Amino acid sequence: MGVSISEQSIAEVEAAFLPSEKHGADIRFHGAVRDSEDERPISGIEYSHYEGMALVELEKIAREMADSEIAHLVAIHHKIGFVSNGEASIVIRVQTPHSADAFRITAEYLRRIKASVPIWKKPIFADTDTSAA
Amino acid sequence: MGVSISEQSIAEVEAAFLPSEKHGADIRFHGAVRDSEDERPISGIEYSHYEGMALVELEKIAREMADSEIAHLVAIHHKIGFVSNGEASIVIRVQTPHSADAFRITAEYLRRIKASVPIWKKPIFADTDTSAA
Numbered sequence: 037m038g039v040s041i042s043e044q045s046i047a048e049v050e051a052a053f054l055p056s057e058k059h060g061a062d063i064r065f066h067g068a069v070r071d072s073e074d075e076r077p078i079s080g081i082e083y084s085h086y087e088g089m090a091l092v093e094l095e096k097i098a099r100e101m102a103d104s105e106i107a108h109l110v111a112i113h114h115k116i117g118f119v120s121n122g123e124a125s126i127v128i129r130v131q132t133p134h135s136a137d138a139f140r141i142t143a144e145y146l147r148r149i150k151a152s153v154p155i156w157k158k159p160i161f162a163d164t165d166t167s168a169a
Numbered sequence: 170m171g172v173s174i175s176e177q178s179i180a181e182v183e184a185a186f187l188p189s190e191k192h193g194a195d196i197r198f199h200g201a202v203r204d205s206e207d208e209r210p211i212s213g214i215e216y217s218h219y220e221g222m223a224l225v226e227l228e229k230i231a232r233e234m235a236d237s238e239i240a241h242l243v244a245i246h247h248k249i250g251f252v253s254n255g256e257a258s259i260v261i262r263v264q265t266p267h268s269a270d271a272f273r274i275t276a277e278y279l280r281r282i283k284a285s286v287p288i289w290k291k292p293i294f295a296d297t298d299t300s301a302a
Contacts, residue, residue, distance in 0.1 A: 055255035057204035062257065063275075064197045067268065071190035122188035124195065135200070139276045142196075146268060 038111035039094045041085055041155070046124040049113040059109060059131035061138035065146060066124040073159035080120035086154035090114075097148045105141055108132045112145065114155060171244035172227045174218055174288070179257040182246040192242060192264035194271035198279060199257040206292035213253035219287035223247075230281045238274055241265045245278065247288060 040049070046066065056062070069081050098110055109131040119125045128145050132138040173182070179199065189195070202214050231243055242264040252258045261278050265271040 055201065055257075057202075057255040060201055060203050062199040062201050064199075065268070065271075066195040066197075068188065068193055068195050069190075070193050070266070122190040124188075133203070135198070135279060136276075138198075139272050143269075143272045 038109075039091070039098050040112070041091050041094065041114045041116060043115065043117040044113070046113060046115055046127045049111075050127055050129075053111065053129060056109065056131050059133055061133070061135040062131045063129065063138045063142045065126075065128040065142050067126040067146075068124045069119050069121050071121040073161070076159075077162040078121065078159045079162045080118055080123070080160050081125065082118050082158040082160055083114070083116045083125055084156050084158070085114075085116050090154050093153045094149065097145065097152070101141065101145060101148075105144075106132065106137055108137065108141055110141075110145065112149070114149075114153070116155070118160070171242075172224070172231050173245070174224050174227065174247045174249060176248065176250045177246070179246060179248055179260045182244075183260055183262075186244065186262060189242065189264050192266055194266070194268040195264045196262065196271045196275045198259075198261040198275050200259040200279075201257045202252050202254050204254040206294070209292075210295040211254065211292045212295045213251055213256070213293050214258065215251050215291040215293055216247070216249045216258055217289050217291070218247075218249050223287050226286045227282065230278065230285070234274065234278060234281075238277075239265065239270055241270065241274055243274075243278065245282070247282075247286070249288070251293070 072078060111129040114126045128142055130138050130142040205211060244262040247259045261275055263271050263275040
């Protein structure tokens with residue numbers, strides 16, 4: 037299944053992705069950190085997770101998707117710790133024989149991960165200072 | 170718009186992709202060559218294009234998508250010449266503020282490219298020999 041959660045960067049994990057001669061469609065979805073939160077500038081996001089549970093939940097999603105969807109390859113990595121603006125915090129890679137399936141399956145992984153994997157975001161505001169408002 | 174057609178590999182083009190701090194979703198769709206065609210093993214596909222027209226058509230698709238879709242960034246590269254099994258012949262990269270739009274827009278680029286860009290595929294069969302059948 038190839039799912040992981042760690043402080044390793046998305047770029048590093050992605051560098052090890054292997055090609056396939058059986059799958060014509062290969063989608064990589066990156067979720068990247070934007071430079072603001074509620075219209076306030078941030079420098080990045082600190083991600084934390086419910087250790088153990090987050091990975092268990094991610095593995096459960098992969099098992100359920102393997103059962104309910106057509107055969108596909110999947111690799112998912114979520115970075116925890118500080119992720120700076122513009123950097124990806126998650127990659128979902130899906131390989132299928134044909135393209136239409138790949139879009140549907142990737143979107144469905146993302147939906148399920150957002151709904152149930154216990155990972156939390158703490159925006160680090162760029163304009164934070166210690167003086168009173 | 171960042172659309173191109175050349176003998177340059179997908180990996181080379183992708184290495185120059187820039188991050189964005191304004192777009193939370195970043196999808197890269199790769200179309201890869203599979204190892205068979207009509208159940209006969211191949212070693213790869215030779216892609217050729219109607220020079221001039223193919224790029225004009227690709228640029229037209231990007232302009233029409235910019236008009237009809239929400240604001241997004243797009244980069245598309247199609248490799249021509251020989252592409253071996255497992256290697257990608259096309260990458261479509263779409264960046265949007267939110268993820269749902271990115272899936273829809275990327276799939277729509279792919280649909281339009283398949284429908285109208287004059288690029289042809291010639292499978293190179295692995296079992297080709299010169300003797301009579």
